Amino acid sequence: MNGQALLIGAxxxxxxxxxxxxLVLVYRATRVVxxxxxxxxxxxxxxxxxxxxxYHWNYWLGLIAGVLAGAxxxxxxxxVVVRRLARRSTVVLLIATxxxxxxxxxxxxxxxxxxxxxxxxxxxxxxxxxxxxEIPTQFRVVDVFVQSRVVALLVLALPAVAAxxxxxxxxxxxxxxxxxxxxPETARLVGVETRKVSTMVWSLAGAFAAFTVxxxxxxxxxxxxxxxxxxxxxxxxxxxxxALLARMRSLPAALAAGIAVGIGExxxxxxVTDRPGITELALFGALLLLVLRMRASDDGPLSIANxxxxxxxxxxxxxxxxxxxxxxLAVFLALAAVPIVVTAPSQxxxxxxxxxxxxxxxxxxxxTGWAGRVSLGQYAFFGLGAATMLLVSGHGTVPLPFVRSSLxxxxxxxxxxxxxxxVGGVAAALVGLPALRTRGLFLxxxxxxxxxxxxxxxxxxxxxxxxxxxxxxxxxxxxxxxxFRTPRALYYxxxxxxxxxxxxxxxxxxxxxxxxxxxxxxxxxxxxASSVSVTHVTLSAFAFAGxxxxxxxxxxxxxxxxxxxxxxxxxxxSIRIIAVAIIGGLGSIVGAVVGALWVFGLPLLFNDSxxxxxxxxxxxxxxxxxxxxxxxxxxxxxxxxxxxxxLQRRFATSEPSPRRARPPSVPRHAAPRRASAELGLRLRSxxxxxxxxxxxxxxxxxxxxxxxxxxxxxxxxxxxxxMNAVSGFVPSRGRIELNGRRIDRLPPxxxxxxxxxxxxxxxxxxxxxxxxxxxxxxxxxxGRSRFVPSLxxxxxxxxMERAKRxxxxxxxxxxxxxxxxxxxxxxxSTGTRRIVELAELLxxxxxxLLLDEPTAxxxxxxxEAFAPLIARVRDELRASVLLIEHDMPLVMRIxxxxxxxxxxxxxxxxxxxxxxxxxxxxxxxxxxxxxAISRSGSRPGAPSGALRVGxxxxx
Numbered sequence: 017m018n019g020q021a022l023l024i025g026a027x028x029x030x031x032x033x034x035x036x037x038x039l040v041l042v043y044r045a046t047r048v049v050x051x052x053x054x055x056x057x058x059x060x061x062x063x064x065x066x067x068x069x070x071y072h073w074n075y076w077l078g079l080i081a082g083v084l085a086g087a088x089x090x091x092x093x094x095x096v097v098v099r100r101l102a103r104r105s106t107v108v109l110l111i112a113t114x115x116x117x118x119x120x121x122x123x124x125x126x127x128x129x130x131x132x133x134x135x136x137x138x139x140x141x142x143x144x145x146x147x148x149x150e151i152p153t154q155f156r157v158v159d160v161f162v163q164s165r166v167v168a169l170l171v172l173a174l175p176a177v178a179a180x181x182x183x184x185x186x187x188x189x190x191x192x193x194x195x196x197x198x199x200p201e202t203a204r205l206v207g208v209e210t211r212k213v214s215t216m217v218w219s220l221a222g223a224f225a226a227f228t229v230x231x232x233x234x235x236x237x238x239x240x241x242x243x244x245x246x247x248x249x250x251x252x253x254x255x256x257x258x259a260l261l262a263r264m265r266s267l268p269a270a271l272a273a274g275i276a277v278g279i280g281e282x283x284x285x286x287x288v289t290d291r292p293g294i295t296e297l298a299l300f301g302a303l304l305l306l307v308l309r310m311r312a313s314d315d316g317p318l319s320i321a322n323x324x325x326x327x328x329x330x331x332x333x334x335x336x337x338x339x340x341x342x343x344x345l346a347v348f349l350a351l352a353a354v355p356i357v358v359t360a361p362s363q364x365x366x367x368x369x370x371x372x373x374x375x376x377x378x379x380x381x382x383x384t385g386w387a388g389r390v391s392l393g394q395y396a397f398f399g400l401g402a403a404t405m406l407l408v409s410g411h412g413t414v415p416l417p418f419v420r421s422s423l424x425x426x427x428x429x430x431x432x433x434x435x436x437x438x439v440g441g442v443a444a445a446l447v448g449l450p451a452l453r454t455r456g457l458f459l460x461x462x463x464x465x466x467x468x469x470x471x472x473x474x475x476x477x478x479x480x481x482x483x484x485x486x487x488x489x490x491x492x493x494x495x496x497x498x499x500f501r502t503p504r505a506l507y508y509x510x511x512x513x514x515x516x517x518x519x520x521x522x523x524x525x526x527x528x529x530x531x532x533x534x535x536x537x538x539x540x541x542x543x544x545a546s547s548v549s550v551t552h553v554t555l556s557a558f559a560f561a562g563x564x565x566x567x568x569x570x571x572x573x574x575x576x577x578x579x580x581x582x583x584x585x586x587x588x589x590s591i592r593i594i595a596v597a598i599i600g601g602l603g604s605i606v607g608a609v610v611g612a613l614w615v616f617g618l619p620l621l622f623n624d625s626x627x628x629x630x631x632x633x634x635x636x637x638x639x640x641x642x643x644x645x646x647x648x649x650x651x652x653x654x655x656x657x658x659x660x661x662x663l664q665r666r667f668a669t670s671e672p673s674p675r676r677a678r679p680p681s682v683p684r685h686a687a688p689r690r691a692s693a694e695l696g697l698r699l700r701s702x703x704x705x706x707x708x709x710x711x712x713x714x715x716x717x718x719x720x721x722x723x724x725x726x727x728x729x730x731x732x733x734x735x736x737x738x739m740n741a742v743s744g745f746v747p748s749r750g751r752i753e754l755n756g757r758r759i760d761r762l763p764p765x766x767x768x769x770x771x772x773x774x775x776x777x778x779x780x781x782x783x784x785x786x787x788x789x790x791x792x793x794x795x796x797x798x799g800r801s802r803f804v805p806s807l808x809x810x811x812x813x814x815x816m817e818r819a820k821r822x823x824x825x826x827x828x829x830x831x832x833x834x835x836x837x838x839x840x841x842x843x844x845s846t847g848t849r850r851i852v853e854l855a856e857l858l859x860x861x862x863x864x865l866l867l868d869e870p871t872a873x874x875x876x877x878x879x880e881a882f883a884p885l886i887a888r889v890r891d892e893l894r895a896s897v898l899l900i901e902h903d904m905p906l907v908m909r910i911x912x913x914x915x916x917x918x919x920x921x922x923x924x925x926x927x928x929x930x931x932x933x934x935x936x937x938x939x940x941x942x943x944x945x946x947x948a949i950s951r952s953g954s955r956p957g958a959p960s961g962a963l964r965v966g967x968x969x970x971x
Contacts, residue, residue: 019160021282027166029258029278030173031232033271035251036258037177038221038228043264045196045217046098048109049457051464051591052117053225054252056093059124060086060226061233066130068137075137082230083223089120090222094215100642107390107456111598112641114392114591118634122627136233139168165234172231180224181267193217249587250296250472253465254281257299260306292582293473300469304450307458326657330664331838339656344518344606351511355504364503366620368510368575372398372568374612375517377596378605379564382521384594385603386530387557388537389451393463394593396470397440397562399585401569403480404436406579409490412480422479429493436570437563444562445555452551467587475581486580490573500574510571514609517564520807521605524560527817528792528801531785533557535793538782545743545776546860547768547797556803595633599640601647603784610648694721695753696864696896697742697772702750702760704734704741704920711737712748713920717898719864724890724897726911726928728904730941734920735900736777739866742898743767743774755863768797773857774866779849779873783842787833787852790841791824794859798823827855830892846873850882854889865890865897871906879903883910908932916941 035053042050064082067073073081097112141164143152154164184190195203196213204210254277261273281295288294330336354367380394406412410426427435450462481487492501500506524530535543536553544550573579592615600611614636619629640647697719704712712734719725727735741748744764752760759767782790799820805813828837831851836844844852850870857865870886871879883906890897901907907914908928916924916937924934931937 019158021286022279023160023162023166025279025282026275027169027278028232028235028281029275030169030271031228031235031274032254032258032277033274034173034177034224034228034232035255036262036270036274037180037267038224039255039259040262040264040267040270041193041217041221041224043259045193046109046214047106047457048098048113049256049461050093050221051110051113051252052093052120053221053255054229055117055120055124056086056089056222057225057227057229059089059120059127060084060222061136061229062124062127062130064226064230065137065233066127069131070128075139078137079139079227079230082226086226087219087223090218090220090225091215093222094218097638097642098214098218099211105456107460108641110457110460111390111594112638115595115598115634115637115641117591118595118630119638122630122634125627125630138165138234139172139231140164168234169231172227176224176227177267177271180220184267189213189216249464249468249591253296253299253303253468256461256465257303257306260303292476293469293471296469296472300465303465304462307462308450308453326660330660333660333663333667335663335667336660339659343652343656347606347609348511348515351514352508355507361503363620364507365575365577366624367617368507369572370612370616370620371507371510371514372572372575373593373596373616374609375514375568376565377593377600377608377612378514378517378521379561379568380593380597381600381602381605381608382524382533382564383557383561385597386525386533386537387554389448389455389554389557390460390594391463391558391561392460392587392590392594393447393467393470394561394565395585395590396467396587397444397565398569398572399470399475399581400443401436401440401566402572402579402585403475403569403581404439404566405432405490405570405573406487406581407480408432408435409573411482411484411487413482415479429490433567433570437567440566440569441559441563443566445559447562448555448558451554451558464587464590467590471582471585471587475585480581485582486578488578489576492574506574510575513567513571518605518609523809524807525605527806527813528796528820529553529556529803529806531789531793532796532801534784534789535782538784539780541745542776542780542782543793544745544764545768545774546794546856547765548793548800549763549765560803560807592629592633595637599633599636599647601649604647604649607647607649614648695719696721696723696755697898698751698753699738699742700751700753702738702741702748702752704737704746704748711920712741714750715917715920715922717915717922719896719898720912721863721896722890722894723912724886724899724910726907726914727898727900727917728902728907728914728931728937728941729917732919733917735917736868737920738917739774739868739898739900743772743866768860768862771863772866773797773860773862773864775853775857775868775870777869777872779846779853781841781844781849781852783840786838786840787844787855788821788824788828788837790852791827791855791859792820794856795820795823797860797862824859827858830858831855847875847878850874851885854885858889858892861893863893863895865893865895867897867899867901869900869902871901871903879906882906886910 035057038053038057039050042048042053060082063085064078067081068075068078093113093116097116098109101109101112154167155162184194192203192208192213193216195206196208196210203213258270258274258277261277262269277299280298284295284298326336351371355364358364358367376394376398379397380391383389383391383394407414408425408427409429409432410424412424414423414425416423447463447466451459454462492506494501498505500509532543532548532553533556535546535548536550536557540550543553576584596611596615597608598611599614600607600609615629615633618632619625622628644650646653695718697717699715699717702712702715702717703710715734715738717725717727717738727738729735737746740746742752744759744762744767748760750760751758754767754770754772757770759770759772762770782793785793799816801813801816805811825837828834831854833848833851833855836848836852841849841852850873854870867886871882874882886897886899887910889895899907899911911928913926914924914928914931915922916931916934918936918940923936923940924931926934
């Protein structure tokens with residue numbers, strides 16, 4: 017690479033570094049990746065060009081105006097969006113910034129056209145004259161020609177980075193920013209107003225974004241005929257790669273990384289000119305490695321608004337249960353009437369395109385709304401489906417490796433469509449592999465980069481269409497008497513496909529496969545502890561979503577007059593697909609269809625206006641996120657509740673009540689299990705270390721069959737860490753045996769399948785599932801639901817579903833949870849959640865129970881009843897129990913033996929009375945106050961062992 021290319025790469029890399037610095041500032045302060053960063057910079061740059069070119073302002077005044085505009089956008093974003101959504105997860109904030117990006121782009125396109133025929137304004141157009149001196153702004157050094165725009169970039173950018181570094185390190189406000197980023201809670205305690213600091217950071221980042229785009233745009237060669245060309249996901253991906261190379265922390269590292277990325281890109285462009293998009297492919301590979309290297313951040317679960325609750329009395333009415341079905345039929349009947357109103361073939365093509373995008377949005381709902389994996393690449397699978405359909409239908413050639421030959425497939429319509437779906441599913445599963453290591457913000461970043469690679473590299477390969485840039489649509493099929501060659505007939509074929517996607521998705525949601533997706537989103541640790549592999553659930557969700565999107569893309573080749581693979585599937589539309597899902601109601605399949613009609617159908621009523629499209633998606637998404645998190649379906653839910661209440665009042669006496677079922681009972685064993693000499697759980701020399709800190713140190717522990725073993729110790733003694741090691745949630749050294757079989761090398765879900773079950777301190781359960789569904793998830797330990805049979809209602813899925821529902825109802829009746837069976841777990845009190853957690857253990861039918869503080873958060877009078885309840889569950893399961901509990905009366909009353917830990921080591925072991933008298937235990941944990949040790953907490957007149965399900969708890 018010669019010196020000229022090196023200079024171009026370095027100066028381009030400085031621009032990437034400046035954009036990355038703004039991303040780093042925002043991420044360090046608020047843990048949000050701002051996807052509107054480039055668009056904010058673009059608005060400031062367009063405004064600067066407008067005032068300089070159209071109104072003949074001085075360049076420096078234009079620069080100041082653009083930078084101030086960027087700062088104002090940043091402040092507005094923080095005040096209006098970030099601050100209002102501060103209590104939501106950072107993933108929701110990231111999605112909000114994608115909507116903000118479209119709003120800012122709409123504002124940019126609404127500005128007057130810029131009269132910049134000579135290119136974007138530059139700081140220096142000739143020599144600089146100062147005090148009689150003339151300083152050249154372009155010159156030659158050996159064989160390298162340095163242009164004035166390069167000089168302007170260096171003169172402006174490097175001092176700006178140095179000034180920002182000085183501001184952060186040497187000024188009072190800079191110290192406040194750094195303190196808030198490092199330890200926000202501590203910063204609040206010492207009087208730092210973190211909200212003001214957050215606004216300051218967003219303003220500073222917005223200003224820096226505008227400054228960057230203003231000084232970098234002259235390198236694009238664009239004349240601002242379309243100001244959106246230099247921006248977009250491709251530029252954002254480059255900035256993200258640089259920011260990740262700097263580990264989202266260091267500004268000097270970001271500058272060095274930006275220069276390195278720019279030089280590497282220049283090298284690829286110069287030496288690999290015959291492969292379009294090779295730079296994007298290399299950046300995607302680098303970004304993927306960087307994302308996997310990043311420490312998993314606590315982004316919080318993707319919060320989905322809870323659906324409205326129908327009163328129990330109303331839910332029993334058949335007419336109320338039929339309301340959702342009637343609503344779905346009404347939507348599809350309205351869609352079926354479109355060809356009656358719209359008769360022009362081109363307009364029908366547009367409406368078919370909307371229906372296909374509704375199917376793609378439904379796939380995004382399954383993946384993001386149900387499985388909780390934020391994907392910004394669903395539109396890429398739509399494009400992959402179109403490309404595959406063209407390839408296998410005779411328009412392309414498949415190169416065969418190793419034999420220097422090729423194959424030109426020419427399959428009939430249905431086999432070609434089937435191959436398209438398989439290719440989409442397999443490709444999506446491969447893209448989903450990083451989701452096994454990361455989720456939330458950085459998974460969204462990786463999937464956006466994949467969408468850019470699909471647009472710029474994969475779909476531009478010649479083999480898809482034998483090198484043809486544009487391909488006419490495929491011949492429309494004929495199946496005997498069914499002729500789909502007319503636009504109206506094809507419309508109904510596409511509508512039938514959308515209806516099939518909706519029906520299959522709704523069917524999937526009611527099966528074990530759908531429930532485990534929701535569980536994986538809400539509480540992956542609890543799902544793993546219920547014997548279900550989160551890996552399998554995640555990859556199944558990706559494969560299903562990819563297959564649906566690819567099938568929609570395959571049908572697209574019948575709809576549009578021509579297909580241009582390298583142009584028709586931009587990465588920006590993947591962001592709009594997420595907007596569709598959110599506007600409709602993330603988590604609702606029918607909402608995805610309604611959202612597609614809003615985002616893509618509404619602009620058709622305004623001559624396919626770009627501004628209307630951006631407003632419908634960006635503004636609509638922000639309004640709904642801020643004020644109606646449930647999306648448009650929340651309005652439908654409210655109407656559903658109102659109608660159900662009216663029907664209850666009007667017809668409750670006229671409709672027969674459902675037949676009362678016989679009270680369920682759980683078959684009990686002939687006699688409680690007694691402790692035997694056989695070991696249910698055996699630990700030998702088990703140790704756990706986190707870097708240099710040893711949390712569990714050489715622990716030996718035995719739990720015999722049918723025995724209850726208490727594990728006590730101070731906070732931080734290593735009790736929960738030891739339980740995590742036994743259940744497989746933290747790596748450990750030593751030997752762990754379950755019923756004589758070594759399990760320390762097995763993943764958590766396989767340990768559960770062998771008979772190990774555990775509870776958690778938080779009792780979080782699955783907020784998106786009802787109590788009955790939660791128990792049916794736990795029953796997966798007895799019989800796993802298979803994805804394809806569940807989806808297609810193939811044997812034995814229906815029989816297994818009926819059996820699981822029956823078993824769940826028996827357990828609900830056994831523990832007295834009947835009043836809460838259809839309630840969402842999010843609505844339950846702590847005490848009731850604890851009982852549901854015990855019910856989960858019953859459902860999984862384990863041989864060894866690990867109970868981690870089962871009475872945490874429960875009032876003392878309610879906690880008293882847990883001792884007989886735990887004993888009853890133990891006897892019912894004939895299981896062994898390892899119990900962590902701070903309630904000493906409960907531990908001493910229920911345990912056969914007790915272990916005491918201190919700083920990760922066992923300091924005492926024996927019967928409760930022996931451990932209670934042990935001097936080391938007294939000194940370390942119990943103390944010498946006998947009243948504190950033996951408190952009972954029972955109130956006069958309270959019946960022993962009475963646990964009131966659903967009682968209010970002091971939370």
